[in-house]
Amino acid sequence: MLHNQYGGVASTFKSKVAQEDxxxxxxxxxxxxxxxxxxxxxxxDVFTLGKEDxxxxxxxxxxxxxxxxALERQQRFPVIVAINKLGVPSVxxxxxxxxxxxxxxxxxxxxxxxxxxxRAARNLLPLAxxxxxxxxxxxxxxxxxxxxxxxxxxxxxxxxxxxLTSGILVAEDPETGVGNLSYHRCVAHSKNELxxxxxxxxxxxxxxxxxxxxxEKLPVAVVIGGHPLFxxxxxxxxxxxxxxxxxxxxxxxxxxxVIRTPHYGIRVPADAEIVLEGYIDPSRHVxxxxxxxxxxxxxxxxxxxAISVETILRRSNPILxxxxxxxxxxxxxxxxxxxxxxxxxxxxxxxxxxSKVHYPASGVHFHCFxxxxxxxxxxxxxxxxxxxxxxxxxxxxxxxxxxIDVENDSEVLWAIATRSxxxxxxxxxxxxxxxLLDPSSGTDGTTARMAIDATRxxxxxxxxxxxxxxxxxxxxxxxxRTSLR
Ligand SMILES: Cc1cc2nc3c(=O)[nH]c(=O)nc-3n(C[C@H](O)[C@H](O)[C@H](O)COP(=O)(O)O)c2cc1C
Numbered sequence: 001m002l003h004n005q006y007g008g009v010a011s012t013f014k015s016k017v018a019q020e021d022x023x024x025x026x027x028x029x030x031x032x033x034x035x036x037x038x039x040x041x042x043x044x045d046v047f048t049l050g051k052e053d054x055x056x057x058x059x060x061x062x063x064x065x066x067x068x069x070a071l072e073r074q075q076r077f078p079v080i081v082a083i084n085k086l087g088v089p090s091v092x093x094x095x096x097x098x099x100x101x102x103x104x105x106x107x108x109x110x111x112x113x114x115x116x117x118x119r120a121a122r123n124l125l126p127l128a129x130x131x132x133x134x135x136x137x138x139x140x141x142x143x144x145x146x147x148x149x150x151x152x153x154x155x156x157x158x159x160x161x162x163x164l165t166s167g168i169l170v171a172e173d174p175e176t177g178v179g180n181l182s183y184h185r186c187v188a189h190s191k192n193e194l195x196x197x198x199x200x201x202x203x204x205x206x207x208x209x210x211x212x213x214x215x216e217k218l219p220v221a222v223v224i225g226g227h228p229l230f231x232x233x234x235x236x237x238x239x240x241x242x243x244x245x246x247x248x249x250x251x252x253x254x255x256x257x258v259i260r261t262p263h264y265g266i267r268v269p270a271d272a273e274i275v276l277e278g279y280i281d282p283s284r285h286v287x288x289x290x291x292x293x294x295x296x297x298x299x300x301x302x303x304x305x306a307i308s309v310e311t312i313l314r315r316s317n318p319i320l321x322x323x324x325x326x327x328x329x330x331x332x333x334x335x336x337x338x339x340x341x342x343x344x345x346x347x348x349x350x351x352x353x354x355s356k357v358h359y360p361a362s363g364v365h366f367h368c369f370x371x372x373x374x375x376x377x378x379x380x381x382x383x384x385x386x387x388x389x390x391x392x393x394x395x396x397x398x399x400x401x402x403x404i405d406v407e408n409d410s411e412v413l414w415a416i417a418t419r420s421x422x423x424x425x426x427x428x429x430x431x432x433x434x435x436l437l438d439p440s441s442g443t444d445g446t447t448a449r450m451a452i453d454a455t456r457x458x459x460x461x462x463x464x465x466x467x468x469x470x471x472x473x474x475x476x477x478x479x480x481r482t483s484l485r
Contacts, residue, residue, distance in 0.1 A: 009043075009089070030134065031226060031273060046080075047071070047078040049064070051083060051087070064153060065156065068324040078094065079092065079093075080092065080094045093323070095228055095231075095330070097324065113337065114344050117236075118342065121247050121341075124247060126249070129267065135314060141310065142310070147309060150312075153322060159290065160187050165322055167183065168224075168226075168234045169182050170221040171204050180204055180240070180243075181244040181245065183235065185197055189287075193308055194309060221276065222275065222276040223269060223275050224275070224321070225321035229251040229252050230245075237342060245269075262277065273319055276309045277311040279308055280307055329361060332361060343387075354372040356402075357370050368394055368397050370384070370399045380399040380453040383397075384452075395447055396452070397451045400419070400454045401419070418462060419460065432449055
């Protein structure tokens with residue numbers, strides 16, 4: 001039976017930098033050290049699965065992912081650590097599911113996350129090249145490469161196979177050396193080939209197109225598992241001339257320690273768990289998908305690329321740092337937070353009337369709620385337009401007055417119900433580039449976007465029913481003291 005074994009797991013990480021504070025700014029870039037430190041400090045935020053909970057079969061992955069979803073239904077988001085038969089952690093997941101945990105990682109509180117991330121994005125730290133690191137403990141090349149030896153788990157019964165959900169693709173511009181980091185789901189296609197999808201069609205996609213024009217293959221590395229701040233930096237949406245590895249350094253508080261991969265010299269974190277090195281041949285395509293995506297649906301929509309793996313570098317005791325699949329808070333928060341930071345900063349700067357911006361989990365990445373005190377007629381519509389034009393994932397923006405709690409879906413629905421009129425407060429634009437993985441979008445990836453201005457109109461007649469401050473304070477304190485049956 002599953003049980004929650006709080007505490008006691010910290011020492012199993014066998015970190016070489018034991019007891020070192022591994023949050024931002026202290027120099028440690030090691031996942032093992034981070035986990036050891038976190039489990040020591042916050043044992044109540046760690047859910048440990050022991051040997052007796054898992055049976056070492058393929059069903060383990062399904063169970064771990066199901067556990068994430070079951071806990072989430074209860075609004076619980078602990079880190080999940082699975083201990084294997086040898087008594088050491090083999091799989092860790094759900095690290096990014098809680099904003100509180102990310103705030104701890106950044107040495108701030110939840111309200112300070114966006115600011116801290118943007119501070120790092122403005123204060124890049126150059127890479128620090130070193131000769132070797134923990135990731136060079138085991139090196140397999142050529143015929144020795146066998147992707148079957150990688151730790152992987154199955155997530156959902158309908159997936160093509162055991163997917164790597166945390167693989168970060170590293171590619172460097174051949175002229176400038178500027179690196180790009182982006183996540184891509186990967187599944188083994190053969191002993192030395194991964195099938196992957198580049199459906200976001202961002203920088204690595206353009207690098208591949210440029211390599212194709214030169215008649216070349218694109219050298220790449222795939223990093224599987226690293227310090228969570230490196231992983232957060234990898235999800236940043238920045239211009240093509242910004243190297244996310246330098247954002248990682250700024251978040252970590254010291255330059256990212258990197259080694260060069262043996263064949264192509266790609267700079268990868270020296271303290272990663274696993275690094276694969278190889279290339280993408282633009283002309284080669286393989287079957288990829290289905291995979292249980294962040295939309296909550298299996299997705300077969302894929303660019304069907306292949307990564308040929310020539311080298312495996314890994315620690316002798318690698319942990320599989322998994323990102324929980326489907327519409328888990330782990331996936332949604334990791335991919336959204338860095339984008340949100342950039343966007344929220346710019347929005348607040350341009351529209352001081354905004355008080356809060358929230359992407360509800362129910363809308364996956366497609367909905368955004370904004371609270372504001374409009375200063376002039378039409379301002380709510382202008383804010384909605386700005387967001388719809390900016391964020392390529394968005395399909396719906398709802399703008400409400402600042403008395404509405406945008407973190408509460410039902411308050412936003414109440415504002416729509418009582419403060420908007422569809423014929424004048426809703427507008428739509430069709431045929432825009434959208435998210436290919438949205439099953440309702442066209443197969444060419446186009447989508448429609450909609451805005452609802454649910455702020456009170458100037459002639460709005462409603463007077464909100466309120467209980468009165470004193471009575472409400474009294475009721476809240478009574479409810480706080482009473483356990484209701
Ligand atoms: C956990 C996770 C998994 C992702 N999986 C994919 C994927 O399989 N394919 C893809 O094209 N984008 C995927 N993305 C989105 C890209 O990583 C994202 O668009 C990235 O910021 C693009 O990087 P760039 O802007 O530096 O080019 C994923 C993001 C996260 C956080």
